[in-house]
Each structure stands twice: as structure tokens, then as C-alpha cells.
Amino acid sequence: SQKIEQNSEALNIQEGKTATLTCNYTNYSPAYLQWYRQDPGRGPVFLLLIRENEKEKRKERLKVTFDTTLKQSLFHITASQPADSATYLCALDRKDSSYKLIFGSGTRLLVRP
Amino acid sequence: DTEVTQTPKHLVMGMTNKKSLKCEQHMGHRAMYWYKQKAKKPPELMFVYSYEKLSINESVPSRFSPECPNSSLLNLHLHALQPEDSALYLCASSLRPSGTSTDTQYFGPGTRLTVL
Numbered sequence: 001s002q003k004i005e006q007n008s009e010a011l012n013i014q015e016g017k018t019a020t021l022t023c024n025y026t027n028y029s030p031a032y033l034q035w036y037r038q039d040p041g042r043g044p045v046f047l048l049l050i051r052e053n054e055k056e057k058r059k060e061r062l063k064v065t066f067d068t069t070l071k072q073s074l075f076h077i078t079a080s081q082p083a084d085s086a087t088y089l090c091a092l093d094r095k096d097s098s099y100k101l102i103f104g105s106g107t108r109l110l111v112r113p
Numbered sequence: 114d115t116e117v118t119q120t121p122k123h124l125v126m127g128m129t130n131k132k133s134l135k136c137e138q139h140m141g142h143r144a145m146y147w148y149k150q151k152a153k154k155p156p157e158l159m160f161v162y163s164y165e166k167l168s169i170n171e172s173v174p175s176r177f178s179p180e181c182p183n184s185s186l187l188n189l190h191l192h193a194l195q196p197e198d199s200a201l202y203l204c205a206s207s208l209r210p211s212g213t214s215t216d217t218q219y220f221g222p223g224t225r226l227t228v229l
Contacts, residue, residue: 043220103155
């Protein structure tokens with residue numbers, strides 16, 4: 001069955017460092033992958049989308065990579081700030097099925113001042 | 114206006130009550146979604162409306178009844194819920210519902226539902 005895995009343990013880093021979050025998937029053929037940020041008790045907020053034929057996407061301090069061979073996406077936040085502390089969710093569509101967005105369980109990021 | 118609004122923010126109901134959750138967007142999006150999210154879990158898709166018609170029902174129990182009165186509004190009618198239905202209910206919208214769409218989803222802030 002299809003599975004999306006994100007580090008369940010929280011990532012705790014010092015302000016100014018680069019945070020790297022991982023999203024792995026199995027038994028999927030996604031056309032694209034998205035990253036969302038979710039704060040406690042709030043809805044997810046879209047951050048970046050990367051298509052299967054793209055290797056890397058950047059937006060300000062954010063960078064996403066997508067390796068369809070490894071079935072993995074990495075999400076980087078450079079020069080991290082305490083305000084970046086949140087849960088980050090990856091989400092994949094399924095190009096071999098009807099349009100649905102399937103979310104990973106998320107990784108909680110804590111940036112210490 | 115790039116916002117999805119949801120009301121109420123919090124709802125406490127008994128197992129015999131009937132209540133409704135409301136969602137609204139004015140971005141001209143033609144796909145609207147209901148998700149359920151339990152603590153420390155990812156959002157789980159419940160329903161998808163495409164051009165005001167129900168296109169996906171993820172085998173949701175009939176005690177949850179969705180309704181899309183027009184392209185801007187989405188309701189979720191609740192009846193005879195169980196305590197395990199307590200969760201954050203999220204509404205989302207996207208520009209187009211399509212198997213090849215790469216449209217992102219815009220989420221509302223959610224309704225925190227507690228069933229006693």
C-alpha cells in the first residue's frame with residue numbers, strides 16, 4: 001500500500017542554522033509533491049510545490065528537492081528563525097488515480113533562539 | 114480575498130445533537146474539500162466537491178453529510194456523532210479539481226469539534 005514517511009521525532013535546531021526535513025514515499029507515482037506548514041490548531045499553509053520533472057525549487061529561504069529515483073523529497077530552511085517553528089507536512093498527489101492530496105504525518109521543527 | 118473562512122471555531126455537541134459546520138471562499142475556486150485531523154496526525158480527506166457536485170466520498174459514515182449550496186459555500190452537517198469523531202475539521206479549496214491539476218489547496222483555520 002502507499003505510504004508517506006516523515007520523521008516523527010521533532011527536529012530541534014539553533015537559530016541561524018539550516019533545517020532539513022525529509023519526506024519518503026513508497027508505492028506511489030506522484031506527479032508532484034507539496035510542502036505545507038501547520039501551526040498548532042490551525043489549517044496547513046502552502047509553501048512550495050515541485051513537479052516530478054523538477055529537481056529543485058527555491059522560494060526565499062526555502063528549498064525543496066525531489067528525487068523520484070530515491071522516492072524522496074528534502075525540505076530546507078536556511079538561516080532558520082524561531083518563527084519557523086511549526087509542523088511541516090509533505091503531500092503527494094497520485095497521477096495514477098483520481099485527484100487526491102495525501103499528507104504525511106509531519107515533522108515538528110523547533111528553532112531555539 | 115485569498116482566505117477560506119470556517120465557522121464556528123469551536124463546537125461542543127452531544128451525541129444526539131444536530132449541528133453544521135460552514136466554510137466559505139471567494140477566490141472563484143471550483144473544488145472544495147473537507148478533511149478531518151486528529152491530534153498529531155495528518156489531515157485525512159473526507160469529501161471533495163467539484164463544480165458543486167460531490168465527486169469523492171472517502172467512505173465517510175453517514176452521520177457526516179456534506180452540502181455545497183453554491184460555488185462559494187460548503188457545509189458539513191453533523192448528526193448522532195460519536196466521541197471518537199472529536200477532531201479538527203478543515204475545509205480547503207483549490208482552483209480546479211482535476212486528475213492532472215497542480216493547483217495548491219488553501220485551507221481554512223478549522224473547527225475544533227468535541228463530541229461529549
